[in-house]
Amino acid sequence: MDHLTITQAVSQGPVQWPLHLGSVPALASAFQQRLDVRNAIDQAAAGHTAVVLTQVLSGGGGVGKTQLASAYAHQAVAEGVDLVVWVDASETDQVIARYAVAAHIVDAPNALAGQTGEKDARAFLQWLATTKRSWLVILDDITDPDTMQPWWPPSSAWGCGRVVATTRRQDAALSGGGRAVVDVDTYSAHEADTYLRARLRSARAEHLLDAQTEPLAEALGYLPLALSHAAAYMINEDVPCTDYLHRFNSSAANLDDLLPRHADTEGYGRHVAAALLLSLDVAQTCEPVGLAIPALRLAAVLDPAGHPRDLWRVEAVINYLTAHRVPIPSPHSPAPVSSTQAKAALRLLHRYGLLTDDAQAGFRAVKLHALTARAVREHTPSGEQREIVRTAAEALTELWHKGVEKAVLHTNVDSLDGFAGDLLWEVEGHHLLRWVGRSLTARGLATAAVPYWQRVSDTSERVLGRTDRKTVMARRELAVAYLNAGRSKDAFAVFQEDYAYEAEALADASLQARQAPDSKRDFHRRQSTEGLLALLEDTLAVRERILGPTDPTTLSCRIKLSIAYWEAGQQPQAVSMLKLVLKHQNEELGVHHPDSMATALRLDHVRGERKERWWKRSAGSWRRS
Structure with missing residues (x-):
């Protein structure tokens, strides 16, 4: 407020009660009473001189704090409270100016013409502390709790005063001085749905309501500000909930288009995105x-x-x-x-x-x-x-x-995947997708695992190519998911299609694992080694399920996996793998078969036993291994 306004306040004549100072926002169309929140506010007010409304789920604004404060101001006016003051508290200077004008309007004893605004403001606070008249002060949108400390309205000596404040800040200073903090969340699912239906009906747009009304409220995060803008958009454009939800979920759409400034029919005064990021x-x-x-x-x-x-x-x-x-x-x-x-x-x-x-x-x-x-x-x-x-x-x-x-x-x-798309593959982060998919498989969620791996393998093929080892690996996972879902024919089809690419992919994976540089590349070397092991493990799982554990192709894959384990420093796994291969070969081929003896030599080498012992038993077999 400027000096001219104060001058006008001084010359206005005798006080006419009740007084309403400041512009109290009108209640939104289809305003929700939010009884649970109001009960919490009332209970907090019973033992405190001031109640501060903030948000429990932070989001920069739009949860309806100002609307709740406005409801209390309108209620106070209806009940005949002597003084209702609405203050824009986003700047402390504005608070001081409003107090200074109010001091002259209520004829506070220490409010004198020509003195500074701060002195007049303090005179108003002193008047609030001592008057027997009922009063309510609303401090809307406090942005700097520290500078506000000297300007909080005091306790009423007669118990007839009340303060309601709103802020998006989460600050310890807000709860001092006898003040209680009440968290204001977004609408409940029921409140959001009720708001949308009431808002559209009030505009004679019931035809826009359909089966997607509740999912739309959920997609908007039950945020009152967003629901208000979305409803106005639908009414203006004659777009039903289903179509609006489709547009909202489109990756090509943005908030500036879906929740535009001109949709602010309730007078919130802000674009949604701007309101959410106002404090940034x-x-x-x-x-x-x-x-x-x-x-x-x-x-x-x-x-x-x-x-x-x-x-x-x-x-x-x-x-x-x-x-x-x-x-x-x-x-x-x-x-x-x-x-x-x-x-x-x-x-x-x-x-x-x-x-x-x-x-x-x-x-x-x-x-x-x-x-x-x-x-x-x-x-x-x-x-x-x-x-x-x-x-x-x-x-x-x-x-x-x-x-x-x-x-x-x-x-x-x-x-992350939903936002990043192909970027996740370009930065070598797609191993996370494999981990999630394998977790689905491990938990027996075959219904979810199959479409998941179909999507991942399709993306890998599109981004990396059909012959890339990561694509082959993803398709191995898809084959395993098919098997777990009881779709053996589909698994076998994947196996047949990929057989021609398998040797090339394994060779590429092995080469990358061996040649990954040192220094700061430990992470990438580990990823290459893990990729080789995972590809071999997946290939083995498919071969065992389709061809059987004793098929030569299965045994060959198991030997490759044992070597990979050994080179990765996982000796127990390598030993276990070779023992199983040797068992099958001894049973199928006999202990003196060259393949059986070669596997025995490999097992001895992995265990670290003396080579000379096996060299004496079969020098030819050692050379063969």
Whole structure:
């Protein structure tokens, strides 16, 4: 407020009660009462002088905090509360200015013409503390809890005053001074569905309701702001829920088109994506400076339902944050980001309501709203996406080796795959897809494993080619999935089609495992070796199921696998494999058959026994081996 407004307040004459100061937002069409949340607010207010509404599932806004505060303001007006003050608290200067004007309007004793706004504001706070008149002050959208500390309305000496505040911040300062914090989540599934139906009916657009109304609400994450914009879009364009859901799920669509600014018919005042990311620029300038944006971009490609905190200690993540920190604190080469700073970046995003960091949630400690994640991805420069995908893939790989709960890793891999597409293959991250698929197979989920491996093998063939060993490996997995699903004919068809490519693929895998360079390539060498072992294991599984355990082709594959085990340092597995081969050969061919004796020599060599012992028994067989 400027000085002219204060002058007008001074000259307005005797106070006319009740007073309503500030512009209270109108309630949205089909406003949901949200009785559970309002009961929580009422209970908090019973023992506290102020109630602060924040969000339980952080997403930058849009959960309906302002609408709930507005409902309390309208209720206070209807009940005849003497003074209702609505304050835009996004800037502390605005709060002070509003208080200063209010001091003159209510004729506060210490409000004097010509003195500073801060003195008038303090006079208003003193009046609130001592007046016997009933009052309600709404502080909407507090963005800086620290600077707000001196300007919180005080406790009423007569118990007739109340404060309701809204904020997207998660800050300890909000709960001090007798204030209670109430978390406001998105709509429940029932509330979201009820809102959509009521909103469309109120616009005489019932024909847009169909069987996909509930799935649409779920796809929008039950976010009130998004539901409002989506409903307006459907009404304006005469698009039913099914068609809108199809457009929303299309990879080519973006939030700016699906939830456009002109769809803000309820007067929220913000585009959805802008509302979700409103705090990001501010967070980027806070300590640790320059990490908020890269950290949020990385989190946005993972599962919105949550990923482990440990991911932010992984070396690949630390290196990514170091490389993408903007602005760089030092004009010279950037200092490495520490794991402590990475954790601080998470807490920073948490405080600004951009994601939730909750240690009590275990392996799903870090989560963010799905629409926030989508908004972040859509605003990520295409040139940075490859490095983000690579970082996420390497981080999830390390967590997989550390034994993090597989169900959590599965959903995070699925989210990464959904965003990355072919990029995941280009950065050598598709081994994660194989791990997820093999996990499905191991758990006996054949119904899910078959279509999963069909998709993976088709993608591998398209991206890498039909003869690539990774494609052959994926098709081996598909054959195993077919067998587990009782589809032996389909498995045999895959086996027949791939037989011609098998030797070439195995040779290529073996060569890569042997020739992978040292130094900083340990990870890739390990992946090559694991790829060879996996391909041999899968090939053996298919041959045993289709050709039988004693078929020469099966035994030949088992010998190759034993050699691969031995070269990978897995001696017990190599010994076990060769023992089984020798058993079958002795039974089928006899102990003196050249093949049996060659296998016996290999087994002796793997065990580390003296070669001379077997050389004396069969020099010819040793040369043959």
